[in-house]
Amino acid sequence: MTLLIENVHVAPVVGPEIPSGHIVVEGDRIAALGPGPAPATPGARRVDGSGCLATPGLVNTHHHLYQWASQGLAQDATLFEWLVALYDVWAAMDAEVVRGAATAGLGWLALAGCTTSSDHHYVFPKGRGDLFAAGVEAAREIGVRFHPARGSMDRGRSRGGLPPDEVVEELDDALAATAEAVDAYHDPSPSSMLRVAVAPCSPFSASAELMTRSAALARDKGVRLHTHLAETLDEDEHCMEQFGLRPVDYMDKLGWLGPDVWLAHAVHLSDADIVKLARTGTGAAHCPSSNGRLGAGIARVSEMLRQGANVGLGVDGSASSELTSPAGEMRQALLFQRARYGPGALSARQALELATLGGARNLGREAELGSLEPGKLADVVLWRTGGPFTAAVADPVCALVFGPPPPVARVLVGGRTVVEDGELRTTSHDAAGRAGADAHRRLMRLAAERGLSADREIHH
Ligand SMILES: [Zn+2]
Numbered sequence: 001m002t003l004l005i006e007n008v009h010v011a012p013v014v015g016p017e018i019p020s021g022h023i024v025v026e027g028d029r030i031a032a033l034g035p036g037p038a039p040a041t042p043g044a045r046r047v048d049g050s051g052c053l054a055t056p057g058l059v060n061t062h063h064h065l066y067q068w069a070s071q072g073l074a075q076d077a078t079l080f081e082w083l084v085a086l087y088d089v090w091a092a093m094d095a096e097v098v099r100g101a102a103t104a105g106l107g108w109l110a111l112a113g114c115t116t117s118s119d120h121h122y123v124f125p126k127g128r129g130d131l132f133a134a135g136v137e138a139a140r141e142i143g144v145r146f147h148p149a150r151g152s153m154d155r156g157r158s159r160g161g162l163p164p165d166e167v168v169e170e171l172d173d174a175l176a177a178t179a180e181a182v183d184a185y186h187d188p189s190p191s192s193m194l195r196v197a198v199a200p201c202s203p204f205s206a207s208a209e210l211m212t213r214s215a216a217l218a219r220d221k222g223v224r225l226h227t228h229l230a231e232t233l234d235e236d237e238h239c240m241e242q243f244g245l246r247p248v249d250y251m252d253k254l255g256w257l258g259p260d261v262w263l264a265h266a267v268h269l270s271d272a273d274i275v276k277l278a279r280t281g282t283g284a285a286h287c288p289s290s291n292g293r294l295g296a297g298i299a300r301v302s303e304m305l306r307q308g309a310n311v312g313l314g315v316d317g318s319a320s321s322e323l324t325s326p327a328g329e330m331r332q333a334l335l336f337q338r339a340r341y342g343p344g345a346l347s348a349r350q351a352l353e354l355a356t357l358g359g360a361r362n363l364g365r366e367a368e369l370g371s372l373e374p375g376k377l378a379d380v381v382l383w384r385t386g387g388p389f390t391a392a393v394a395d396p397v398c399a400l401v402f403g404p405p406p407p408v409a410r411v412l413v414g415g416r417t418v419v420e421d422g423e424l425r426t427t428s429h430d431a432a433g434r435a436g437a438d439a440h441r442r443l444m445r446l447a448a449e450r451g452l453s454a455d456r457e458i459h460h
Contacts, residue, residue, distance in 0.1 A: 001045070002026050003415060004038040008049025008382065009396045011349075012372035013056055013356050017397075023054060025378040028191055028414035032374055051386030052409050053396035055352060056372050057115025057379030058326035059359025061147075062226075062264040062285035062314025065119045065135055066093060068101035068436045069443040070319045079232045079294045079320075083162060086319060087123075091167045092446035095129030097439045102138035104436025105318060107424055110144050112325030112405060115379040115413045116359070116369060117144055118314075120226060120264070122151025122201040123167050124177070132181050136194065143418045143426035145192070145379070147363050149199035149226045150181040154210045160242060162204045171210050174200075175217060182221045190368050191377065191414065195223065202228040203247060204238050211254045224260050224364055227251075230273070231265035232296045248273040257282045262362040264314060265290075266304075267297045274300065278309040283362040286354065288332040289324040290316035298336045301354075302345040312359035327405035330355045334401055348401040378415040383408060 003025040010018040010033055022038035024031040038044075074085040102119070109117050119135050132150060139146035152174035155161030161168070169177070178198055186196040198218035200206035206214075206227070218225045230236070230247040243250050248269065251257060259281030266277070266284035277284065286299050301311050313329040315321055324332070330351040337345035360370025368377050384407040385396035393399035399406060411419035416426075423429045 001415070002031075002041050002043070003045050003047065004041060005047045005049045005054060005380070005382070006038055008052050008054045009385070010054045010372060011352065011397050013353055014371040014373055023372065023380065025380070025412065025415045028378055030372060030374055030376050030378050033372055047382075047410065049382055049409075051384060051391070052382040053385045053400060054372065055113075055381050055383065055400070056356040056370055057381055057411065057413065058113050058355045059312060059363065059370060060109060060114050060117040060315055060326045061262060061312040061359045061362040062287055062316055063105070063117055063119050064121065064317030064319070065102040065105040065138070066090070066098045066121060066123070066131075067317030067319035068105040069093065069097050069439040071322045071440070073319065077294070078234065079296060080162060080234045082294060082320065087163050087167050088450075088452050089443065089447045090123045091125050091164070092450050092452070093123065093125065093128065093131070093443055094446065095131050095134040097443045097446070098131045098134040099138055100435040100439030100442070102135045103141060103432050104439065106138055106142040106144055107427075107432035108323070109315070109325060110142055110411055110418050110424065111408060111422065112327050113381040113383065113408050113411060114326045115144055115381070115411060115418070116147065116363065116365070118147040118149055118197070118226070118363065120149040120151050120199050122153055122199065124169060125167060136185055139194065141427050142424070142432065143413055143416060145413060146194045147197060148181070148185070148194070149197035150178040151199045151201050152178060152210060152214070153201045153205040155205050155207045159207065168205070171207065171213070174210065175213055178214065179217060179221070182223055186221070186223055188222065193414070195363070197224040197226045199226040202235070203243070203250060204235060208254060211251075211256060215255050218260070224262065225256065226262055226264070227256070229263040229266060230268045231291075232294070233268060236268055246270070246273075248276055252276060260364070262312070264316070265296070265299065267291055267299045269300055269304075274304050274307050274309060277304065278307040281310070283310040283312060285314035285362060286311050286329075286333055287314040287316040287321065288329060288336045290321040292332070292336070293320050298340050301333060302337050302341055305350070310358060310361045311354055312362035313355045325405065326355050326359075327400070330401050331403070348397045351401045352397060378412055380412045381408060382410040
């Protein structure tokens with residue numbers, strides 16, 4: 001099956017832009033791209049890209065899909081206050097909540113031009129069904145590439161950690177369930193729609209032993225490692241008090257820096273930390289909206305890029321970045337860097353690279369994803385930058401990044417149309433949207449049954 005996209009402004013991220021060109025898709029791969037009309041191909045389907053910008057599909061490298069069901073709570077809290085308020089709510093979740101939240105969350109991402117998303121799930125209350133499988137089922141339904149990270153926590157309050165004991169697992173149970181998730185779902189093939197990562201939650205909720213044994217497990221299985229790091233100054237203090245080291249030095253000591261690791265946030269880094277990340281090939285998932293929402297700070301992204309560290313983008317869980325998307329994060333990243341360092345800090349094209357190739361590198365897929373090049377997977381977004389309200393910006397990449405995301409004309413994942421004219425095509429568009437609201441109501445009811453009054457305890 002051949003698909004020809006024509007009359008389109010192509011921003012391939014690698015290589016020169018093509019102001020009016022074509023892309024040839026054969027099967028799940030990009031076969032060719034270039035200026036002018038596509039070569040005549042009998043039997044091919046044609047897509048007219050007039051008025052559109054074609055970019056690689058956006059890659060989201062940090063998320064907690066289940067949090068779709070707990071948005072808008074603890075609105076004015078710091079990270080630690082927010083976590084303490086929400087752990088009790090999350091303790092009530094079950095597989096049905098996760099399935100609905102992930103369906104709405106991934107549908108929302110696809111509609112906003114995201115073709116690959118990771119999902120860091122780290123709360124597994126006992127006897128609540130197969131929460132990991134629920135996320136996988138949702139991704140299969142929506143049709144995006146999925147990189148679920150099997151999270152874990154074993155440091156409850158009784159062991160000096162932040163979460164209540166009832167939401168953490170025993171260390172051996174967590175490791176066994178993580179190994180099972182890798183064995184059941186990880187697909188290492190180049191066209192893979194699903195790869196699993198190993199992801200103990202954070203230094204303040206996972207023990208040193210869980211961290212080191214998780215790293216050994218991931219390296220034994222040949223999968224990637226992910227965790228939260230250096231998100232807030234509270235975490236800095238916690239690590240100094242408990243381990244006598246700042247977060248990056250602590251993770252270095254545990255064998256957790258390397259080209260197979262990507263870290264969420266990486267906000268509070270010293271000059272030496274930045275050099276360490278760059279030298280070891282450790283990636284960072286920059287989540288500016290969440291960092292802003294929780295008042296965590298502004299990551300030193302432009303300095304990290306100058307030092308050669310890899311940075312991708314993450315929307316973070318919806319409970320701390322309500323309804324944002326990777327396209328929104330491109331803009332937020334650009335604005336934050338410029339607010340901190342001046343207007344030369346990050347260009348529109350650099351922001352697009354963070355959201356595409358930077359993300360693909362975080363997930364270890366830069367050979368397959370993140371740019372429009374012959375031989376790469378055909379994950380392509382057509383943005384309507386030349387529409388009635390968006391055409392006043394002559395540079396379509398500027399239109400994409402400087403303002404709110406323009407309407408999406410089409411999203412291809414491996415050559416398959418997942419979104420067309422702003423609607424999901426792989427599943428019922430309306431049902432996918434409703435699933436998130438249903439998951440929210442169900443979670444609030446389950447939490448209330450456990451005696452938690454959402455109104456009193458978690459709205460403010
Ligand atoms: Zn997070």
